[in-house]
Amino acid sequence: MVLYVVATPIGNIKDITYRAVEILKESDIILCEDTRCSLKMLNYYGIRKKLISYHKFNEYKLIDKIIEDILNGVKYVLISDAGMPGISDPGKILINRCIGENIKVDVLPGACALINGFVLSGFKNDIFTFIGFLPRNTKKMKETIKLMKETYTALIIYEAPHRLLNTLNLLKNEFGENTKIYIGRELTKLFEENFRGTIEESICYFEGSKIRGEFVICIENYKKDNIQIDDDFILNEFYENKRRFNLTTKENVKKICEENNLKKNYVYDLIINRIDKIE
Known part of the structure; x- marks a missing residue:
């Protein structure tokens, strides 16, 4: 008794795992946010299964039947139009109900x-x-x-x-x-x-x-106060200032020191030691 939650591509149709495709091919029913949208991806991978539209407007109507089916051995897979179900997409209600019914929830990682x-x-x-x-x-x-x-x-x-x-x-x-x-x-x-x-x-x-x-x-x-001012922080600031403001090294060091209350000699020496990698 398992509900499979599968992440689908957010843009590039190839951004899906081998296991996700296998689980979809082995499923009995695929719950889709929008069946028309999901069909494009499913057809690309040659997956032809029964699809049920499952979204925020009908999930309460469908949930009892889905739980009953899973308890009777029907293999359900939940997907959304793009990305991970339950992340700003339908899924949380069904997942919580499965947890309450001691049904295993297997989440297959992927695009988000x-x-x-x-x-x-x-x-x-x-x-x-x-x-x-x-x-x-x-x-x-x-x-x-x-x-x-x-x-x-x-x-x-x-x-x-x-x-x-x-x-x-x-x-x-x-x-x-x-x-x-x-x-x-x-x-x-x-x-x-x-x-x-x-x-x-x-x-x-x-x-x-x-x-x-x-x-x-x-x-x-x-x-x-919550940011650790270390060498990586200083160098990141140097890169960012150079990209956004096109500052000279001297101007850049001065800006970093004034904004972060740092000693000029230390910052300048750090930048000079890395300068061949930066400029």
Whole structure:
């Protein structure tokens, strides 16, 4: 008695594990967020099974039948349109019900946009907080963003194209226009787009363009007291300042020292020792 939870590609159709394909081929029924969307991937791998549409509008209606079937030996696999079920996608309710019924839940790892986004951001934070999609209600959205500001980690949210600019403006009002941000679009696809800069720069970047696709947004939100100022931190700051402001080595060292209360001689010696690798 097992419910299989399988991650599917977030863009590139080949980003799926061998085991995931095997489990899908061995299944009796595949629960799909949108059967039309899932069919493209399933047909690519020659998987022809019974598909049932399973989403937030019908999961309570279907759950009793699914549990009964699993207890009777029917092999169910749960997938979403893209990524890992249960991460800003349907799945949590069924998974929790299976746990309550002592049904094993087997999660097959795979693509997940928030992980790609965090890695691509290049932020210094060792930890992150995943928020998911912000509330649609403007008041609740503002309240959530205020709570986010008090969470001193990298912050990761998902956003739809028609709400992107409004969300960025709300983030600017709360975090400040110079807060660093990463925005990823069409991740793993041919035309993947990655923006890195400040919140103000991101607004200028997206204002004049056609905004399509879903977005992963990472906000660098940390207290300097919580960041270990070591050699790696200093060198990362040097790279970032050089990329964004095209500073000379002298200007760069001065900026790093002033912002982090460091001794100029130490920072300068560190940079000079690595300069052949940097410039």
